[in-house]
Amino acid sequence: MSELRNRPALEAPWAQSPDEVRDELGSSVSGLTDAEVDRRRELFGWNRMEEPEPVRLTAIIIRQLRSLVVLLLAAAAVVAFAMGDVVEAGAIGIVLVLNTAIGAAMEWRAVRSMEALREMDNIICVVVRNGESREIPADDLVPGDIVRLEEGDLVPADLRLLTAAQLQINESALTGESAPVQKAPEPVDPAAVLAERPSMAYKGTSVATGSATGVVVATGVETEVGEISDMVATDTAERTPLEERLDRLGKSLLRVVLVITVAVGAAGVFSGKDVQLMLETAIALAVAAIPEGLPVVATIALARGLRRMARRNALVRRLSSVETLGATGVICTDKTGTLTENEMRVVRWVPATNDGSPAEPVDPRSEPSAIADPMALAALCTSATLSEENGRGTGDPMEIALLLFAQEAGVEIADLRRAMPEVNRVAFSRETRQMATMHRVADRTRVIVKGAPEAVLEGSTHTGVVAAESLAAVSTNGQPSDDPDPNVERTDLEADRRAEWAAMNEELGRDGLRVLALATRQDDGEPSTGAPFDNLTLLGLIGFLDPPRSDVRDVVETCRSAGIRVVMVTGDQAATARSVALAVGLVDDEAAEVVDGSAFKPHVENGVSIYARVSPRQKLDLIDAFQDQGYVVAMTGDGVNDAPALQRADIGVAMGQRGTQVAQDAADVVLQDDAFATILVAVEEGRTIFGNIRAFVRYLLSCNVAEVMVVGGAAFSGLPLPILPLQILFLNLVTDVFPALALGMTDADENALSRPPRPADEPILRQKDWKEIVSYSGVMSVAVIASFLIAMCSMDYSPSEAVTVSFLTLALSQLTHVFNMRPAGSAFFKNAVTHNPYIWMALVLCVFLLAGAVFIPPIAQVLSLSPPTWAGWIIVGVGSLSPFILPAVKGLFSKRP
Numbered sequence: 001m002s003e004l005r006n007r008p009a010l011e012a013p014w015a016q017s018p019d020e021v022r023d024e025l026g027s028s029v030s031g032l033t034d035a036e037v038d039r040r041r042e043l044f045g046w047n048r049m050e051e052p053e054p055v056r057l058t059a060i061i062i063r064q065l066r067s068l069v070v071l072l073l074a075a076a077a078v079v080a081f082a083m084g085d086v087v088e089a090g091a092i093g094i095v096l097v098l099n100t101a102i103g104a105a106m107e108w109r110a111v112r113s114m115e116a117l118r119e120m121d122n123i124i125c126v127v128v129r130n131g132e133s134r135e136i137p138a139d140d141l142v143p144g145d146i147v148r149l150e151e152g153d154l155v156p157a158d159l160r161l162l163t164a165a166q167l168q169i170n171e172s173a174l175t176g177e178s179a180p181v182q183k184a185p186e187p188v189d190p191a192a193v194l195a196e197r198p199s200m201a202y203k204g205t206s207v208a209t210g211s212a213t214g215v216v217v218a219t220g221v222e223t224e225v226g227e228i229s230d231m232v233a234t235d236t237a238e239r240t241p242l243e244e245r246l247d248r249l250g251k252s253l254l255r256v257v258l259v260i261t262v263a264v265g266a267a268g269v270f271s272g273k274d275v276q277l278m279l280e281t282a283i284a285l286a287v288a289a290i291p292e293g294l295p296v297v298a299t300i301a302l303a304r305g306l307r308r309m310a311r312r313n314a315l316v317r318r319l320s321s322v323e324t325l326g327a328t329g330v331i332c333t334d335k336t337g338t339l340t341e342n343e344m345r346v347v348r349w350v351p352a353t354n355d356g357s358p359a360e361p362v363d364p365r366s367e368p369s370a371i372a373d374p375m376a377l378a379a380l381c382t383s384a385t386l387s388e389e390n391g392r393g394t395g396d397p398m399e400i401a402l403l404l405f406a407q408e409a410g411v412e413i414a415d416l417r418r419a420m421p422e423v424n425r426v427a428f429s430r431e432t433r434q435m436a437t438m439h440r441v442a443d444r445t446r447v448i449v450k451g452a453p454e455a456v457l458e459g460s461t462h463t464g465v466v467a468a469e470s471l472a473a474v475s476t477n478g479q480p481s482d483d484p485d486p487n488v489e490r491t492d493l494e495a496d497r498r499a500e501w502a503a504m505n506e507e508l509g510r511d512g513l514r515v516l517a518l519a520t521r522q523d524d525g526e527p528s529t530g531a532p533f534d535n536l537t538l539l540g541l542i543g544f545l546d547p548p549r550s551d552v553r554d555v556v557e558t559c560r561s562a563g564i565r566v567v568m569v570t571g572d573q574a575a576t577a578r579s580v581a582l583a584v585g586l587v588d589d590e591a592a593e594v595v596d597g598s599a600f601k602p603h604v605e606n607g608v609s610i611y612a613r614v615s616p617r618q619k620l621d622l623i624d625a626f627q628d629q630g631y632v633v634a635m636t637g638d639g640v641n642d643a644p645a646l647q648r649a650d651i652g653v654a655m656g657q658r659g660t661q662v663a664q665d666a667a668d669v670v671l672q673d674d675a676f677a678t679i680l681v682a683v684e685e686g687r688t689i690f691g692n693i694r695a696f697v698r699y700l701l702s703c704n705v706a707e708v709m710v711v712g713g714a715a716f717s718g719l720p721l722p723i724l725p726l727q728i729l730f731l732n733l734v735t736d737v738f739p740a741l742a743l744g745m746t747d748a749d750e751n752a753l754s755r756p757p758r759p760a761d762e763p764i765l766r767q768k769d770w771k772e773i774v775s776y777s778g779v780m781s782v783a784v785i786a787s788f789l790i791a792m793c794s795m796d797y798s799p800s801e802a803v804t805v806s807f808l809t810l811a812l813s814q815l816t817h818v819f820n821m822r823p824a825g826s827a828f829f830k831n832a833v834t835h836n837p838y839i840w841m842a843l844v845l846c847v848f849l850l851a852g853a854v855f856i857p858p859i860a861q862v863l864s865l866s867p868p869t870w871a872g873w874i875i876v877g878v879g880s881l882s883p884f885i886l887p888a889v890k891g892l893f894s895k896r897p
Contacts, residue, residue, distance in 0.1 A: 022160075033129070125147055128148065146162070149214065159202075161185045326684075373467075378448075447522070460536040465489045514543070558680055565631075598613065630761065636654075637655075689744075692744045739815060783879040815843055
């Protein structure tokens with residue numbers, strides 16, 4: 001036995017002969033011995049993928065605490081506690097606990113939902129060891145093991161095929177190609193791409209038809225699937241745009257807090273005021289500048305969006321990813337299983353005419369019973385089977401499509417097989433590219449052939465038209481017909497007609513269809529296996545397609561209206577990709593450019609919407625190229641080959657029903673209904689959430705800046721503080737939070753998908769938002785200070801009594817200010833804010849809380865408040881209307897000619 005290399009995979013085993021690979025791996029036809037298996041397992045380990053580390057609750061909690069705004073709150077709590085303000089420190093601590101608990105609970109729920117989707121299969125495979133076959137778990141395999149494959153098996157490791165009998169393997173999860181791939185043990189070019197290595201069988205793919213033996217050349221993480229999983233594991237997950245925006249906002253607030261605190265404190269000390277007083281004033285300013293309710297409101301708004309999306313079949317695994325969907329500018333989508341059904345169907349039938357030429361292609365689904373007879377013949381010439389329990393097929397996807405279509409056309413397949421029993425068959429092979437079945441009917445034999453059109457044409461001497469309703473009527477009242485054999489009217493196949501059939505085959509291929517030719521022959525007497533592919537009568541061509549999903553065209557059009565570019569990125573062939581792109585409206589030109597993976601460059605081609613034969617690595621390069629141009633990129637997919645791109649994209653969207661577990665683990669969002677349209681639902685929800693976040697951040701900061709202006713103005717002017725630190729904290733945590741939370745629950749704008757996505761680098765607050773915040777805050781602060789001075793100077797209130805008037809003026813003006821958060825251009829009395837029932841509930845609740853703060857003695861004592869007189873309430877009422885001054889002035893100027 002030759003010495004085994006100290007690595008789990010050979011160099012290009014597909015390019016070496018079977019004997020060379022087996023010898024180099026130190027294996028033989030009798031397999032490995034148990035002792036050798038143990039030695040190799042020590043060397044190579046188990047045939048297992050590295051499963052992602054389980055998401056722990058502690059990690060989720062830490063992620064909730066990473067925000068700079070949250071850290072600012074924590075710092076404020078520490079300072080307050082150090083200064084002896086235990087109540088303030090405790091209140092801020094409650095905010096931090098509440099925010100962390102809500103966010104962590106929602107993310108933990110998403111994680112648990114994902115684990116419910118996970119299915120862990122223990123694959124059993126047949127291996128040859130010690131000269132005998134045995135069944136073992138797939139993770140027990142080692143390089144050099146001899147594995148046997150049969151129809152329906154999952155390939156347990158990367159295998160170099162040693163023998164293959166009519167073997168076809170479904171590699172769609174790995175390559176994106178929907179049709180099964182014909183396999184054979186002959187070596188191929190060392191430079192062949194993965195999709196063009198017929199001498200290999202890869203872990204995670206499935207055997208559609210045939211059987212084979214192969215030698216294991218790679219296991220575990222060294223397999224092709226393992227390398228893709230490793231790309232997912234090693235690719236660093238970027239922070240979401242919302243997290244980055246909140247951090248930028250936190251940094252801005254930090255600078256504001258430091259500047260104001262230092263400036264006011266220094267000014268007071270230099271002017272001769274008491275140091276302790278100025279220190280307390282600085283703390284009050286810091287408390288006023290930090291929007292304590294922002295993390296809570298943002299978390300609850302995101303959590304509500306997560307729940308709404310889950311109800312609409314979009315499971316979001318990470319809370320902050322909800323908003324990112326709204327900024328999506330490019331959707332890179334896989335073809336198979338995303339834009340298409342991932343299920344082959346009969347979509348074209350080209351029958352022969354009476355003169356021997358091909359008729360115009362027809363869609364057989366429009367009237368399936370009209371072609372029931374030829375489809376019944378085609379269904380007889382299959383190896384696939386349909387389950388009686390669920391109607392699902394086993395075997396070659398195109399043969400399953402034939403069975404399903406014949407069934408749809410009204411053919412009783414079981415009765416037909418009893419009436420025309422199969423007595424012999426010649427299986428499909430790479431050499432003939434055809435298969436034949438022989439059926440006994442009375443004293444005759446009916447030969448049915450299907451295969452590659454070029455091969456079937458070569459063996460055909462006639463064309464034929466099947467007389468209607470002979471095979472379709474094989475049973476009457478459950479009794480088989482005595483002689484269901486069809487009557488075929490034959491015409492000689494001349495050379496010019498043969499050329500027409502060849503041209504028709506090419507035309508169907510250009511449309512991206514997989515094409516089979518159907519032919520037949522009637523023999524007298526007993527069946528013979530000799531020359532089954534000669535002297536045939538060509539009946540027609542059958543075109544197959546993995547059809548586009550019915551709703552995708554409308555979704556693509558809506559994406560255009562929303563300013564989102566949709567790009568197909570597939571491992572399938574260019575012709576198939578272009579055909580699907582035309583069908584779903586991704587392109588309108590039949591000659592639309594397709595960038596092939598062999599000519600791919602790591603940059604975005606202008607105007608190109610189709611990338612075919614693209615490898616997982618090239619998908620990453622394409623996403624990087626779009627991101628370099630400033631796009632927020634969403635990637636959709638369901639296969640193992642999509643997982644790295646799902647991880648790299650700003651938003652990875654995997655299919656929940658047909659998607660592989662690797663893809664789901666790499667994604668941020670899992671579509672539980674596998675519907676491409678659900679992506680738009682998620683985008684709409686994301687845009688709505690960001691609009692709501694912007695509204696309540698504007699509202700919260702308007703309130704906080706007004707508090708800063710009030711305290712800062714009093715400090716610089718030498719006035720007593722019109723509002724105290726604990727009162728500020730009360731407003732920030734109670735009366736500010738509930739209206740802000742209600743703003744975060746505003747329903748989706750009906751025009752959300754009619755606008756282009758916002759720029760990827762656009763901050764939460766734009767320059768015009770800051771101008772509005774300062775303007776509104778200025779108006780409210782003037783009203784508060786004016787109320788304080790009127791109460792103290794004109795009404796002879798003591799400073800402590802006047803503080804109650806200024807406190808209530810500020811509180812109620814902040815509540816009325818919520819109506820200024822209506823969408824731009826909307827009417828004052830009829831808009832999204834006034835129609836939001838949560839706004840009205842929040843206002844009623846806040847009024848009751850303010851009343852309790854003033855009239856309930858224990859609370860009033862803590863907050864240093866006392867009930868004002870009727871005159872004081874009049875001042876409060878007038879001052880609370882101050883937020884409407886600015887919109888009224890704007891309205892007057894806007895009406896001027």
